[in-house]
Amino acid sequence: MREVATLRTVLSQNVIDAAIAPPLMTARGLGCSIKGQRLVRDVDLTIRQGRRTVVLGPNGAGKSVLLRLLHGLLPASEGTVLWRGNPLGADAQDGQAMVFQRPVMLRRSVLANLNFALKVRGFRGPERARRAAQALEMAGLDHLAKRPARVLSGGEQQRLAIARALATGPDLLLLDEPTASLDPAATARIEALIGQAHASGVTIVMVTHDRGQAQRLADDVVFLQDGRLAESGPASTLLHSPRSDAVRAWLDGRLFVTTPQTQP
Amino acid sequence: MSLVAGWDQALSEIVLLSLQVTLSAVFVSCLIGLPLGAMVGAFRFPGRRPAILIMNVLMGLPPVVVGLMVYLMLSASGPMGVLGLLYTPTAMIIAQTVLVTPIVAALSRQVVEDLHQEYSEQFTSMGVGPLQRIMALLWDARFSLLTVVLAGFGRAVAEVGAVMIVGGNINHVTRVMTTAIALETSKGDLELALALGLVLLLIALLVNLVVMTVRGTAARASYA
Numbered sequence A: 001m002r003e004v005a006t007l008r009t010v011l012s013q014n015v016i017d018a019a020i021a022p023p024l025m026t027a028r029g030l031g032c033s034i035k036g037q038r039l040v041r042d043v044d045l046t047i048r049q050g051r052r053t054v055v056l057g058p059n060g061a062g063k064s065v066l067l068r069l070l071h072g073l074l075p076a077s078e079g080t081v082l083w084r085g086n087p088l089g090a091d092a093q094d095g096q097a098m099v100f101q102r103p104v105m106l107r108r109s110v111l112a113n114l115n116f117a118l119k120v121r122g123f124r125g126p127e128r129a130r131r132a133a134q135a136l137e138m139a140g141l142d143h144l145a146k147r148p149a150r151v152l153s154g155g156e157q158q159r160l161a162i163a164r165a166l167a168t169g170p171d172l173l174l175l176d177e178p179t180a181s182l183d184p185a186a187t188a189r190i191e192a193l194i195g196q197a198h199a200s201g202v203t204i205v206m207v208t209h210d211r212g213q214a215q216r217l218a219d220d221v222v223f224l225q226d227g228r229l230a231e232s233g234p235a236s237t238l239l240h241s242p243r244s245d246a247v248r249a250w251l252d253g254r255l256f257v258t259t260p261q262t263q264p
Numbered sequence B: 001m002s003l004v005a006g007w008d009q010a011l012s013e014i015v016l017l018s019l020q021v022t023l024s025a026v027f028v029s030c031l032i033g034l035p036l037g038a039m040v041g042a043f044r045f046p047g048r049r050p051a052i053l054i055m056n057v058l059m060g061l062p063p064v065v066v067g068l069m070v071y072l073m074l075s076a077s078g079p080m081g082v083l084g085l086l087y088t089p090t091a092m093i094i095a096q097t098v099l100v101t102p103i104v105a106a107l108s109r110q111v112v113e114d115l116h117q118e119y120s121e122q123f124t125s126m127g128v129g130p131l132q133r134i135m136a137l138l139w140d141a142r143f144s145l146l147t148v149v150l151a152g153f154g155r156a157v158a159e160v161g162a163v164m165i166v167g168g169n170i171n172h173v174t175r176v177m178t179t180a181i182a183l184e185t186s187k188g189d190l191e192l193a194l195a196l197g198l199v200l201l202l203i204a205l206l207v208n209l210v211v212m213t214v215r216g217t218a219a220r221a222s223y224a
Ligand SMILES: Nc1ncnc2c1ncn2[C@@H]1O[C@H](COP(=O)(O)OP(=O)(O)OP(=O)(O)O)[C@@H](O)[C@H]1O
Pocket: A034, A039, A057, A058, A059, A060, A061, A062, A063, A064, A065, A066, A101
């Protein structure tokens, strides 16, 4: 009985959090077409301050496109994105950082990769050195500081990419499948890094295919299917009692096909 | 062989002037061609396609045509005649710079464009400005660009038509390896011509070896 009550307070606390956390980013009727193909359409979503939003959906659903739209790398062909209440403009990337599905390592040392990102954002002298050292330590890459970034393992590169993104102190961190093709140990380290960032107040938006990861990390979930929002809401609801067939099928591990296929 | 015996004052003077002229021309060409190539490679702007086309066409300019153009500019009645540069090493540097700059620009454009494909979104995400972008691309492509510079050097050091026209092949003043070879061959002094030809070959070999070693090291370090 007590447990149920606790669960209820936890749940309602979560719901209250969701309602009172101020929106950092809002998308209304967001759509993106390239060469006449509608890659993403009719997306309404709210990213709340300090929360972790996980984006789910099958391959080609438009998850990476959605992240690029939110980050201002692709122009919206329909709808609007509000960032801190203002339309996303030329300064879209100010206060945001993104880690791409294939992390981009500059042809420099690990430390030089961090220093470059810091220099671009105007950090100089001792402050830059302090932040770079902190990032190295956070990513557990101290011993590899002088190594060329491109010889690092996949997991190390991913940690460097995240540390580099966080070094400049963004409010919002966008992560595109940061643990795809990593083993459980490497995945755990990445999740710890993300957890640390979240604990220090960074808002997280993350794409994943991993149901367990979604359950471990998500406060809110956005489920994309064929470029549309199939369902979105607090993780506690969406991952346990989904309303849409798409999410239900995904949770069951079934193939969900929207267009009827002809039998062979 | 008499080659070693033939290594005298006259020979070394010619070799040194050749290197001085060519290295100066390559240096100036890099100062102009690398930023130019990087800008065309990294930025989208109206007229970009024609610019690339022009750069590629200029890359194949016949040296004698370049020599003639520079001659017309520098000759007493030309627009830059008052400078009195015709038949000086400076004139040869100018001619070779005109010849090499398009090569450096066109080839570095390709190198930088390929790298920018990979970096573009990351740079935008980081908030990298235009100037920083160019500098970072040139720096990160430095080992590939070494080959580009080498191509420019190769073209300049082996070229005879342009330096002959604007330099005049004056002994002790503007005589370089290629013009000396042409002269000595026509005079029938094949020994000196051959000696110079060998030196030219050796220089090409040496420069290639150095660049290959540097690139190999860089590749093993995943910097290239
Ligand atoms: N720049 C582009 N130009 C044209 N089509 C694109 C572009 N970017 C993505 N697409 C197309 O948009 C669709 C969605 O792509 P997106 O990369 O967002 O999928 P995703 O959900 O991230 O898939 P995955 O899980 O495989 O990473 C795909 O069909 C893709 O081919």
